[in-house]
Amino acid sequence: MQAAVLIAAAFAASAARADGYLPELQASAREQRLAEERGWIGLVHYERGLFGGWHSEASSSFFLSPRGADDPAGELDATLASFFSADGQCRFPARMAWLNSRLHFDFARLPLASCPKFEEFFGKIGARSITMVFSSYFLSSPASAFGHTLLRFDRTDGAEAGKHFELLDYGVNYSANVDTENALVYAVKGLLGVFPGQFSAIPYFYKVREYNDFESRDLWEYDLALTPQQVALVVAHIFELGATRFPYYYISRNCSYWLLAALEAAVPELDLLSHVGHVAVPADTVKALDSVPGLVRAVHYRPSIRSQFRRRAAELSGPELAQVAKLADEPWLTPVQRARVLDAELDLVDLRYGRGLLLGTDAPAMKLKQDLLERRSAVPVQSEELKPLPPLSQPDRGHGSMRVGLGGGGSTDTGEFAIFDFRLALHDLLDPVAGYPELAKLEFLPMRFRYNVRAQTLWLESAWLADVASVAPMDRFDQPLTWKMRAGALTLRDAGCNGCLAGAFETGGGASIAFFDDKLALLATGDATIVATPHLQGPSGWPARLGIGPSGAVRARLGDRLVMLGSAQWQYLPGAQPRSLFKLDASLRVALHGDLALSAELCRIPFATELTLGVFKYF
Amino acid sequence: MRKAIAVAALLLTAGSASAAPAYGTAGCGLGSVLFGSQPGFVQVVAATTNGIFGNQTFGITTGTLNCGPPATPAGARLFIDVNREALAKDMARGSGETIATLTQLTGCSDAKVVGATLQKNFSSIIPNEKVSSDIVADNVLATLKADKQLSCSAI
Numbered sequence: 001m002q003a004a005v006l007i008a009a010a011f012a013a014s015a016a017r018a019d020g021y022l023p024e025l026q027a028s029a030r031e032q033r034l035a036e037e038r039g040w041i042g043l044v045h046y047e048r049g050l051f052g053g054w055h056s057e058a059s060s061s062f063f064l065s066p067r068g069a070d071d072p073a074g075e076l077d078a079t080l081a082s083f084f085s086a087d088g089q090c091r092f093p094a095r096m097a098w099l100n101s102r103l104h105f106d107f108a109r110l111p112l113a114s115c116p117k118f119e120e121f122f123g124k125i126g127a128r129s130i131t132m133v134f135s136s137y138f139l140s141s142p143a144s145a146f147g148h149t150l151l152r153f154d155r156t157d158g159a160e161a162g163k164h165f166e167l168l169d170y171g172v173n174y175s176a177n178v179d180t181e182n183a184l185v186y187a188v189k190g191l192l193g194v195f196p197g198q199f200s201a202i203p204y205f206y207k208v209r210e211y212n213d214f215e216s217r218d219l220w221e222y223d224l225a226l227t228p229q230q231v232a233l234v235v236a237h238i239f240e241l242g243a244t245r246f247p248y249y250y251i252s253r254n255c256s257y258w259l260l261a262a263l264e265a266a267v268p269e270l271d272l273l274s275h276v277g278h279v280a281v282p283a284d285t286v287k288a289l290d291s292v293p294g295l296v297r298a299v300h301y302r303p304s305i306r307s308q309f310r311r312r313a314a315e316l317s318g319p320e321l322a323q324v325a326k327l328a329d330e331p332w333l334t335p336v337q338r339a340r341v342l343d344a345e346l347d348l349v350d351l352r353y354g355r356g357l358l359l360g361t362d363a364p365a366m367k368l369k370q371d372l373l374e375r376r377s378a379v380p381v382q383s384e385e386l387k388p389l390p391p392l393s394q395p396d397r398g399h400g401s402m403r404v405g406l407g408g409g410g411s412t413d414t415g416e417f418a419i420f421d422f423r424l425a426l427h428d429l430l431d432p433v434a435g436y437p438e439l440a441k442l443e444f445l446p447m448r449f450r451y452n453v454r455a456q457t458l459w460l461e462s463a464w465l466a467d468v469a470s471v472a473p474m475d476r477f478d479q480p481l482t483w484k485m486r487a488g489a490l491t492l493r494d495a496g497c498n499g500c501l502a503g504a505f506e507t508g509g510g511a512s513i514a515f516f517d518d519k520l521a522l523l524a525t526g527d528a529t530i531v532a533t534p535h536l537q538g539p540s541g542w543p544a545r546l547g548i549g550p551s552g553a554v555r556a557r558l559g560d561r562l563v564m565l566g567s568a569q570w571q572y573l574p575g576a577q578p579r580s581l582f583k584l585d586a587s588l589r590v591a592l593h594g595d596l597a598l599s600a601e602l603c604r605i606p607f608a609t610e611l612t613l614g615v616f617k618y619f
Numbered sequence: 620m621r622k623a624i625a626v627a628a629l630l631l632t633a634g635s636a637s638a639a640p641a642y643g644t645a646g647c648g649l650g651s652v653l654f655g656s657q658p659g660f661v662q663v664v665a666a667t668t669n670g671i672f673g674n675q676t677f678g679i680t681t682g683t684l685n686c687g688p689p690a691t692p693a694g695a696r697l698f699i700d701v702n703r704e705a706l707a708k709d710m711a712r713g714s715g716e717t718i719a720t721l722t723q724l725t726g727c728s729d730a731k732v733v734g735a736t737l738q739k740n741f742s743s744i745i746p747n748e749k750v751s752s753d754i755v756a757d758n759v760l761a762t763l764k765a766d767k768q769l770s771c772s773a774i
Binding site for chain 2: 165167168203205206209213339342343346347350354357358366367369370372373374376377380381382383384385
């Protein structure tokens with residue numbers, strides 16, 4: 001069989017040479033300058049190099065020409081040559097389809113091969129439409145703190161079939177093959193593109209269980225309006241990418257970038273990548289979809305286990321909630337009430353003990369859940385479908401992830417000053433909340449420069465590599481930790497070394513409570529800070545010092561546009577001068593139309609009281 | 620979980636032999652069975668050749684792609700294994716997305732009746748928390764098969 005194919009291929013190749021069809025095609029491609037067309041550039045994933053020219057970062061198996069990575073025309077010639085064998089045609093079905101659309105192959109002279117492997121893949125995936133899935137922010141894991149995106153190849157067209165069994169679709173995921181669990185190693189390797197990234201296809205129910213249940217992340221599903229032909233070309237391109245690896249850059253060439261790149265390669269008329277900058281944040285991916293009018297035909301929300309529990313709890317009365325808190329279902333409840341109470345309790349148990357239940361390591365939790373399951377199944381009431389209430393706004397409606405700010409103010413210590421504020425991504429507790437989690441801060445490279453007019457000095461007031469805070473309110477059902485962490489540099493403003501730029505690491509953990517659907521939140525944490533700079537007099541003469549102490553904050557949101565945050569921090573500095581520090585801060589931000597916001601900050605530190613007014617623009 | 624992923628990988632790479640009986644469930648009628656073996660590769664090329672082969676034969680239209688994954692007991696077993704925690708809840712509740720999906724996978728007639736049946740038989744399907752997913756799958760499939768009213772066509 002193998003031999004027969006080889007012989008047929010050899011025959012086809014020699015026949016092609018004999019009648020000169022290959023040179024004819026190659027000449028036609030050159031004449032039309034196909035190698036410079038967007039379609040070809042996209043399919044081989046070429047990008048403009050620093051010094052001009054084209055380069056593709058795909059692993060070597062993706063090229064047919066030895067110089068294919070840097071030579072679009074040579075790769076195109078080699079691809080055409082390969083089509084005179086069955087193996088060549090079947091290796092790159094999307095290239096074949098695109099080149100055919102331009103060169104209109106004469107299939108009498110270029111016999112069309114049969115490709116069982118591709119056909120099997122195509123049939124297995126069975127895509128009728130494509131959905132972009134956004135998995136929301138997951139602060140506990142550095143890999144997915146900014147969210148994640150994947151494609152779903154839909155077997156049934158929801159609108160047409162009336163019922164769409166999404167769990168049976170295939171999810172196409174692009175991810176890094178990570179070889180470390182160390183967050184720091186991950187960060188360094190991820191930033192430098194050391195991990196190889198790859199596409200994979202897996203039934204969507206794996207992804208739903210992983211994200212919705214195991215990590216408790218909401219999913220947003222964006223159904224794309226693509227024609228059946230376009231869908232087929234995307235599938236074909238995913239097939240030809242196969243096991244091709246690309247360097248995975250956490251910031252710029254990540255899941256979000258490559259999913260858009262794959263869509264755009266197969267459907268060059270989609271202009272998506274131009275809407276993603278050097279930082280490809282998953283939320284920007286779904287915004288890029290919005291930039292093509294009509295591309296998103298429907299958006300669905302799939303609630304996390306936490307959102308499901310909250311939705312169920314919202315339907316319950318006070319006495320019923322008291323039952324849920326005790327994981328009880330006392331006999332005075334009617335069957336319908338028992339069903340509702342037990343339904344909520346089951347979600348609560350999954351929320352609390354998800355990992356132990358899944359791994360089978362938490363025997364008491366497994367016993368507890370089994371007990372609740374048996375009690376629930378004994379109530380002959382079939383639960384109604386849960387109608388989830390989506391959060392304030394879907395992620396593509398959120399503010400731009402990059403932020404630039406200008407402002408000025410006055411200080412009782414240094415006089416007037418001007419500030420320039422920049423942040424690469426993504427969101428803080430004062431930014432407009434639509435599309436973002438209400439109580440999370442997730443900033444990558446935020447920095448603020450300050451020019452003191454009187455002294456004519458320029459300060460780097462602060463610059464953080466990352467600044468993260470997860471405010472998770474406790475209630476009687478769930479007692480999560482509220483925590484924060486940041487690392488970077490800041491200008492010290494105390495007698496220890498006034499005006500010195502110091503490296504800094506801060507972390508804290510504590511608790512929070514919230515009211516009015518999280519619009520009002522109170523938090524308290526115990527914090528630890530380490531700062532280091534050569535001019536600092538720390539304990540035993542070290543150029544570093546430790547600060548420990550409590551802090552508290554109040555955050556309130558009025559409507560969709562106004563957020564206020566007040567905070568107080570006191571720290572004891574063992575063995576250093578001064579002995580202690582404090583900081584009081586009251587900030588207010590008003591969101592305006594056009595991705596703009598106004599900001600006011602009043603701050604009291606030992607040396608000074610300062611007021612800063614500014615305007616922020618989000619991109 | 621790890622085992623389940625291995626099975627899924629197998630399903631992904633399994634031969635088209637297992638796909639053949641897939642086209643037997645609702646929405647995948649005779650037309651799908653007859654045209655279900657259309658080669659996808661030719662379809663993709665045809666998508667751009669616009670009529671070279673004639674739309675009737677090669678167009679990507681309804682019928683060939685609208686069927687679920689192999690509605691075989693192996694597919695259902697994988698589904699039950701991977702979705703065990705969610706399915707257990709849905710069985711106890713007598714309804715939910717995993718019940719609807721399982722109904723589709725097993726070719727049963729009515730998700731509401733499937734839900735009621737699994738709820739009623741819950742304590743024999745998952746008699747205790749230590750029972751393996753294989754046994755749970757056995758019990759789910761046996762329960763559905765035993766109920767003639769459900770006329771599950773793919774167990």
